[in-house]
Amino acid sequence: MLVCGRYTSTTSPADLAAYFDVDEVVADDLGPRYNVAPTDEVYAVAQSKTSGERRLGTFKWGLVPFFAKDAGGGARMINARAESLLEKPAFKRSFERYRCIVPADGFYEWEAVEGRKKKQPWYFHRRDGDVLAFAGLWASWRPQKDSDEGRVVSCTIITGEPNALVAPVHDRMPVMLPPSAWAEWLDPTNDDLDALRALLVPAPADLFEAVPVVDAVSDVRNDGPHLLEPAS
Numbered sequence: 394m395l396v397c398g399r400y401t402s403t404t405s406p407a408d409l410a411a412y413f414d415v416d417e418v419v420a421d422d423l424g425p426r427y428n429v430a431p432t433d434e435v436y437a438v439a440q441s442k443t444s445g446e447r448r449l450g451t452f453k454w455g456l457v458p459f460f461a462k463d464a465g466g467g468a469r470m471i472n473a474r475a476e477s478l479l480e481k482p483a484f485k486r487s488f489e490r491y492r493c494i495v496p497a498d499g500f501y502e503w504e505a506v507e508g509r510k511k512k513q514p515w516y517f518h519r520r521d522g523d524v525l526a527f528a529g530l531w532a533s534w535r536p537q538k539d540s541d542e543g544r545v546v547s548c549t550i551i552t553g554e555p556n557a558l559v560a561p562v563h564d565r566m567p568v569m570l571p572p573s574a575w576a577e578w579l580d581p582t583n584d585d586l587d588a589l590r591a592l593l594v595p596a597p598a599d600l601f602e603a604v605p606v607v608d609a610v611s612d613v614r615n616d617g618p619h620l621l622e623p624a625s
Contacts, residue, residue: 397472397527397550397567399610400500401516401621402426402436404524409449409496412524413438413575416446423451427620429497430613431455431471437548439493439531442581452493456549457534458483464534464545473530475553475568475593479586484549487530489586492578494570495527495550499621501610502563515562516606516621527551528568528578528593551593558598569596 403425410418420436429435437452456470460482470483478488499518506513519525531548555566570578574592577583610620 397500397502397552397565398431399613400429400497400527400567401518402429402496403498404496406436406449409436409438409524413449413494413496413526414447415449417448420449420451426616427618428610428613428616429454432468435495435548437493437495437529437531438579439491440579440581442490447579450546452495452531452546452548454549455547456483456487456530456532457545457547458486458532459534461534463536464547470549472552472567473549474565475528475551475590478530478551478590484530487532487549488589489584490581491531491533492581492589493529493531493548494575494579495529495548497525497527497567499525500567501606502559502566503611504562511608511611513624514606514608514610516604516610517559517566517601518604519600520602521600525567526570526572526575528570553593554595556595556598556601558601558603559595562603566595568593571596 406420434451435454440447455468457464473484478484503512528551529548534545536543551568552565553568559566605624609615
C-alpha cells in the first residue's frame with residue numbers, strides 16, 4: 394500500500410478558503426469525499442508569483458513535470474520523499490519554485506497484522522478537528538509548449554519520517570505544515586532551500602488520534618462517511 398495513498402476531503406471550498414486565508418477560489422466544488430485516491434482531482438493552495446495572491450484550486454493528484462513526454466506517469470508520483478527532493482528531477486524544479494499545500498481532514502495508512510491476509514486500515518486525524526495542511530509540490534504540463542489545450546495542473550504530497558503515533562502502522566507519513574510555516578512554504582520567491590527543508594519534519598503525535606476503521610476503505614470504489622466507522 395502506498396504511503397499517503399488515501400485521505401479524506403470533506404471541508405467545503407469556502408471553509409478552506411477562510412482557513413488558509415486565500416485571496417481567490419478557482420476550485421471546482423468536488424463535494425465531500427471519504428476515500429480520495431491517486432489521480433483524483435484534489436484541492437490545493439498555491440501562491441501566484443506575479444500577483445502574490447494565494448489561491449485555492451483543483452489539481453490532479455500525481456505530479457506530471459513540465460518535461461514529461463505525456464501525462465500518463467502522474468499516477469506513479471503521488472508522493473515525494475522529503476529526503477530526496479533535490480535529487481529527483483521530477484521534483485527538484487517544483488520544490489524550488491512551485492510549492493503548495495494540500496488540505497485534508499485525515500489520512501489512512503494500512504498495518505500488516507500477523508495471521509491475517511488483509512491489512513488493517515487506520516484513520517489518522519487531528520483531535521481538535523482542524524484541517525491538515527499537507528506539504529505539497531505542483532507542476533503545469535502542456536502537450537504543446539505554446540498552447541493551454543490539454544494542460545494538466547498536478548500535485549504531489551511530500552512524505553517523511555513518521556511520528557510516534559504513525560510509526561507502529563507505517564514507516565512514513567505525510568508531512569504537515571503548521572500555520573506559522575504556510576507563508577514561508579507558499580512564497581514562490583523564497584529560494585532558501587535549506588530553510589524550506591527544515592520545515593519538513595513529523596507533526597507532533599499528541600495532536601492526532603488513530604482509529605482502526607472498516608476494511609471497505611481499501612476499495613477505491615467505496616466512498617461515504619461509513620468508511621470512518623471503527624473496525625469491530
